[in-house]
Amino acid sequence: MILESNLHPETASFRATVPAGEYFLKVVKAGQTVRILDLEGNQAADTLFYNAHNPTERYSAVDTIREQGNVYLTAGSRLISSEGNLMLDITADTCGRHDTLGGACAAESNTTRYALDKKCMHACRDSWLVAVTEHDELGLSKRDITHNINFFMNVPVTAEGGLTFADGISDAGKYVELKAAMDVLVMISNCPQLNNPCNAYNPTPIEVLLWD
């Protein structure tokens, strides 16, 4: 569902550009709204959410899709935690669909998906592992890296049970906006994937904006 936001970038309390291949880590307080902006189009923002006070509670793709009865995310979707609690609402979306089945690229999954010799290419799970090890005060580790949301990715499922990676439905300037229902730690890997035609083999920066 396409639903535009009435928030203006000039009034944002925080703005940061995240280059491809880097991570973004920030606590979004309950009631705040975070926007993830696709600056140049068809970029994948691989995102994990944790309860900021107890990161053992985290975004759960399977609980979210089951509770909403649909495999795609868009405006109106409620992101559900591993404890069954509402973490964030998607309050605006100019893409219309985001993926939560496809997971994140990793050195190891690059070997199986593309070629064995792709193992040393930079991947999303590398970015997250750097994020959690650089911030050991959070008490996070590889155990905490679970299924994520791929904002701006389009992964259609067919009635026959097929799964395909379609061309992106995002474009330069498209965004998704989420309002936090609890204090959440947002951990994004701005995807560095060079092997996937979805982004025309050209990972690009995203911007993250925050409103109080």
Place this chain on the structure above:
Amino acid sequence: MLHTATPPNPALPLYDDLIPGGSHWSFIIRRGHVLRLIDEEGGANVGMLMYNPANPLERYNMPDTLKNQHTFLLTQGHVLLSDMGRVFASIVHDDLGWHDTVSGTCNRKLVEQRWGRKTYQDARNLYHRNGTHSFLNELAKYGLGKKDLTANLNWFSKVATNDDGDLRFVPGHSRAGASVDLRFEMDTLLVLHTCPHPLNPASDYPRFPLRYQLYKAAPVSDADPCKTSSPEATRAFANNALYHLFEQEA
């Protein structure tokens, strides 16, 4: 249905056991063995998680399994991948053609809302267990916990979608005697429960047992149907071969 593999000789199970409905269990299965899951009465759901016992940080990865094989369902010919690019198990035989791995598992709130609260004090071992607590109960035996819960498998359950992505649980999908054979390609810690599928609309708590049997697997050739089912699977098997390199030398 991708390929037909020869099932192991059913006359020779190494082990044969029945897990009651609404229960949980776990064990380590060694590579080179086949686990046959049998829906004893029809209507079963088996929630399952997989870990590498030598390094439990390596675990079943639903997204990698689905996207590597361009599939939303699991059936014969597919492989079950870890997050380290390796194959835990190959589905070498399947009577049903569709198993779910995207719906998660039932939790206490869901079970109480749908089927009512039935405690051990009320019902003894017929109390209403839920999938999340069942997994946590078994995981704790290996020093694992909530952080290790990830997207699980739901054997014998079918959840389809339409073009808009709406989920639809298909009742009556499995039948008495239906079986799935998993051939293990590396040592695996298996955590399983027989709690209801979270989307099962039944009015009474669905309680169906699982029979499982262990067999010795035949050697896996380069022409094996699961190994050759996709270039992605072939490469995952190559990663397994590297993982077992020193073992093969010994």
